[in-house]
Structures are given as C-alpha cells and as structure tokens.
Amino acid sequence: MKCKVAWLAAFPALILSAMAFGQGDLTIQMSLDRSTIGMGESALLSLSVSGNTQNLPEPNLPPLPQFEIFSSGNSTSIQVINGVVSSSMTYNYMLFPKKEGTFPIRAASMVVNGKRYESNELTITVSAGGAGSRPAEPSEEQSIDEKGGERDVFLTAEVDNKSAYVDEQVTLRIKFFRAIKILSTPEYDAPQTPDFWTQDIPPQKQYYQVVNGRSYLVTEVRTALFPTKPGILKIGVARVTVTVPDRSRQRTRDPFSLFDDVFSQGRQMSVQSQLLSVNVRTLPVEGKTSQFSGGVGSYQISAEVDKTEVQVNEAITLTVKITGQGNVKSIPEPTLPAMDGFRVEKASSDFKMTNQDEKLGGSKTYEYLLIPRIPGYQKVASIVLNYFDPDKGIYKTTSTEPIELMVNQGEAAAAADIPYNMVAGQTINLKETDIRFIKAENGHLSRRGHILLTSPLFLIFLALPLMAVLGGFIDIQRKHRLQSDVAYARRRRAASEAKRRLKMAEKHLKENNGSAFYGELSAAAFQFIADKFNISAQGLTSDGVRDLLIQKGAPTELLGETLDLILQADFGRFAGKAGAENNMHALFEQAHRVIIGLGERL
Numbered sequence: 001m002k003c004k005v006a007w008l009a010a011f012p013a014l015i016l017s018a019m020a021f022g023q024g025d026l027t028i029q030m031s032l033d034r035s036t037i038g039m040g041e042s043a044l045l046s047l048s049v050s051g052n053t054q055n056l057p058e059p060n061l062p063p064l065p066q067f068e069i070f071s072s073g074n075s076t077s078i079q080v081i082n083g084v085v086s087s088s089m090t091y092n093y094m095l096f097p098k099k100e101g102t103f104p105i106r107a108a109s110m111v112v113n114g115k116r117y118e119s120n121e122l123t124i125t126v127s128a129g130g131a132g133s134r135p136a137e138p139s140e141e142q143s144i145d146e147k148g149g150e151r152d153v154f155l156t157a158e159v160d161n162k163s164a165y166v167d168e169q170v171t172l173r174i175k176f177f178r179a180i181k182i183l184s185t186p187e188y189d190a191p192q193t194p195d196f197w198t199q200d201i202p203p204q205k206q207y208y209q210v211v212n213g214r215s216y217l218v219t220e221v222r223t224a225l226f227p228t229k230p231g232i233l234k235i236g237v238a239r240v241t242v243t244v245p246d247r248s249r250q251r252t253r254d255p256f257s258l259f260d261d262v263f264s265q266g267r268q269m270s271v272q273s274q275l276l277s278v279n280v281r282t283l284p285v286e287g288k289t290s291q292f293s294g295g296v297g298s299y300q301i302s303a304e305v306d307k308t309e310v311q312v313n314e315a316i317t318l319t320v321k322i323t324g325q326g327n328v329k330s331i332p333e334p335t336l337p338a339m340d341g342f343r344v345e346k347a348s349s350d351f352k353m354t355n356q357d358e359k360l361g362g363s364k365t366y367e368y369l370l371i372p373r374i375p376g377y378q379k380v381a382s383i384v385l386n387y388f389d390p391d392k393g394i395y396k397t398t399s400t401e402p403i404e405l406m407v408n409q410g411e412a413a414a415a416a417d418i419p420y421n422m423v424a425g426q427t428i429n430l431k432e433t434d435i436r437f438i439k440a441e442n443g444h445l446s447r448r449g450h451i452l453l454t455s456p457l458f459l460i461f462l463a464l465p466l467m468a469v470l471g472g473f474i475d476i477q478r479k480h481r482l483q484s485d486v487a488y489a490r491r492r493r494a495a496s497e498a499k500r501r502l503k504m505a506e507k508h509l510k511e512n513n514g515s516a517f518y519g520e521l522s523a524a525a526f527q528f529i530a531d532k533f534n535i536s537a538q539g540l541t542s543d544g545v546r547d548l549l550i551q552k553g554a555p556t557e558l559l560g561e562t563l564d565l566i567l568q569a570d571f572g573r574f575a576g577k578a579g580a581e582n583n584m585h586a587l588f589e590q591a592h593r594v595i596i597g598l599g600e601r602l
Contacts, residue, residue: 026051028059028119030108036125042208043095043124047108050088059091062106068096070210094208094215097126150214153178155240157191157273165281167296167327168390170225171201171358174238174273177209177216183266184243188221191273192236194535196225197327201355224360226327230282234275241270283388287395295387297326297361301334303383303400311410316370317347320383320400325361328353332480333366337381343371372407379404487534494531498524498595505591509584517584518572521591525566528595532602542566558597565594
C-alpha cells in the first residue's frame, strides 16, 4: 500500500515534467521489423515520434499501393533519467504485400504548429518465398466467444493433408493468437499423437494476422507427423496456458486504481485447439515388388569408391548414400549385390535430418570395406532402391551406376628353405644304414586317449559356427525392427535412457544441485513412461500418467509411488532449497524403484 501511495504522489510530478519537456523540435524515426518478407507474410512498420508528444496529430504515411495497411495500435513511453524527462509516441502498422518486388517507403510526415517534420526512408523486398499465400482465416467460432464478443486469445490447429499414405508427412500447425499483452510466458502442452512418429520443424514463426478486422500476433508451432498405420487416426487437442490482464477489475475502476495494471497479477486462462483426424491410406499392392524398401517420399541413391585400382587383399572403401525428402530414418539399409570376388565388411553408418520448405528429409550414409580376393577386372553392380512416391501414387526405382575396379596380383612372396636346427648335444648320422630291430610279437593293443567325435568340447566347437550364424540372423532382424518399428525401438531404449538420466540426477545430488536433480528425476519418469507406451512426453502430465497407468493395469502401490515421485520432483524444482538432503536421497531411491517396477510389471 505504501508503494502504491508513493507512485500516486510521484505521478503528478512526472506528468508536469513531461508536459514541460520538449518545447524544442520533434524527431520521427521509421523502422521495419524485417526488410525482406514473402508473399503471404507481413511486416511491422513502426513510427516513433520523440519530443513533446502532447496533443500531436497522427503521422501521415507515404503512399504504399503495393500493400494492404492495418493499424496495430500505438504506445507512449515516458522516461526520467538523472532528472531529465523524455517522452515518445510509437505508431504501429501491419503491411500485407499484394505483389512481389522491391519497393521504397518514402518519408512519413507530420505538421505541428505550422512546421513540417519528416522521417527517414526505407526499402522493403517482397519475394515469392514464405507461406505462399496469406495465412488462412480462423473460423468465426474460433475467434468469437460464447457471448458473441471477440476473443483476446485463442488457439487453432490445422493439417496440410487430411488424406495421406502410411509414413507420408502430414504437417501440423498450431497457431496461438493474441490481441492483448500477456503477463507470463505461454505454457504449451503439445497434442497427443500416439499413432504418428513426430518431429518438430523449427523455428517457431511469429507474424501479425488480421481476423475479423482485429490485429492478432500469431505464434505458429509446426510439427511433422508420419502416420504409422492405416485408418482414421486422431490428433489430440493442444493447450496454451497464459496470464492475462484481469478485465473484470478494469470495468470496476475507482479513483485509486490508476496503477492496477502495474500491481495486478492478472488472471490465468487456458485455451485449447480443436480435435483433428487424418484418413491414412495403406500403400497400394499394384506395382509393389519384393525389392520395396519401405520408404515413402522421393529419394535418390548414389555410390562411390575411394580408389579404382588396388592389389589383392588391399581394402577399398565403398560409400553408399541415400538422400531425399520423407521419413529417411525409416528406410532400412540397402541390399548390396552379390560380390563373389570380394570379402565385404560394414565399416560405419551416419544419419542426418534436413528441413526444406517445411518438408523433412535427410540422408543416410553407409560405408563398407571391400577386400578383393581375385586379380583382374572386377565390377560393383548397381545398388537398387525401390520406394513409394505419395505425390504420384506409384512405386519408383532408382539405382547407382556400376563401378569398375582393376585388381592387380601384387608381388608374390619369394620361396625360402625352412632352416633345420640340430638339437644341442646330439649327433645324427644322416647316412646311417644299420637295420633296426623288428618286433616279432603284436603285444597288447589298447586305445590311447578319447574319440574326438564324442568329446563335449569338440561338439561345442562344432556348434559355434551355427550359433554365430543364428546370432547374426537374430541381430539383423533386431536391427531391422529397431529401424522400422518406432514403438519397439522406444521401448528398448526406455530403460537405458532412464538410467542415463538417473546417473545425471545422482551427479547433481552429489553436487547438491537441487533444482537440476529434481528436474532430471521428473524428466526420467515422464520420458520412461512416454517411451514405454510410445507417446509424446511433451504433452504428458501427472493426470495423464495416472489415467495411462490405470488403463494399463498398474498395481495400486506402484501407481501411488509413481505419482508421488512426480509430485515431489515438481515441488522440489520450484521450492528452491526447501527440500532436505535426506529427502533427496530417499527420492532418488524411490525413482529407482519406480523405473524398475514400471519396467517389470507393465
């Protein structure tokens, strides 16, 4: 209350100082938030007037026939620095381009007391890139509330393709509209997409959009979704929670509420998007061959060697690279052609993701060592990649060019006599011709040692190659499943990822870093549950964990201990040093029990 009275006492002095200031000239500064935009995007043009801003007319904008112009409000700033008062007024305008090109923005002007003031000049470029068209208008139901008024904030969701093939990219756009100043950082809960493999498309975009004649600042979050099965697949609701000014207090102002906006904590509100569905079609049978790799998109394959002339047993590095647009991560390793004249060993592999015009793609690179065994001209035949093109709705085949190699015999090792060393202290006459004694009787014959074929050790060694072949086959099947089955891969890595986070938590525990410790425990629990059931960890809450574990039939004791771990971890993250070290040790042990219990019982 004392602080508020002090503000009230000081405010008249500030106003009088501001009115007395700036009897001199005005200055007008014009600026753009960006000088290059695409068709369908917008630019913010700001005019800042400094000096005596009392009772000034609005500046006159220069002619801009190439743009649609909407006012985006204005703001006043008063500063007191070392007893010197300065004030400024800023006018904001949104520019929506009508055509491409580079356009000058002439000086804006203002006439005050018979004197003309002008701003600087700018240039703006409109290219064909960007969104390609103006952002779609939200429906009336989304921008109008239940009472018929305009919403200050709202959330929308849309997909660019409502009828896609399995593993074809569907781009999800979540747009947060706000027409007022918000008092907190938005808390975003991503929608549940259990039937899709997801990948964020950075960065987030921000632009202004006019809806029903009102200007909104839009934050757009884009996510690439790759459906994992056919059918009508659902996309859950997204939520944003923010703190906004309390409009009910503004309607009941009193003479002492001049600084309500300064001292008010506002009110918290949550907005959510609508449910979406995508009709996912299975890949057609017609045209599908046994060489189909499983890739959906548009791809190319190339191969090269580090050298084309070698000697027998000299290694050659063969590099095979798959590039293109689509879910490159799901494409399995290519099948090499038969190479009887070589011994082939896999050396390494690499994967990179790219983003071009909101379409995900990337590359997969495999390296093999080819060791030639036969001299002469050898050839690496074409490596074939068969994939499905969703744009054309057909299967396509691409292949590498054959590679010719020259293998030389090399220098043969010179033959050499094996040296014969005499045994020390013994003389042998190599020309000895004496007749040795011949044994006349057979004597008693008996077996010495064991039969090799019945030896257990021999049988074990005999079975080793078969076991190695079987193990290799199982390993290939496992790797193939890890690459093609996202849910299986996440379940397999869930335990190792949880152990890694618990190890980091133990490190923070030893360093007495409570905030980081509790954060790692919370992340370990949420990420383990998300990986275990192949759901997104971003939108997972304690309520969602409870419902999910109940649905999966988790024991009551394990359910309670899991929810208690999440609650205590969240409390510890925001309670600072309120938690005792003993509680941290106990909670760390509880996290171990929860992770082990969830892994064994679900």
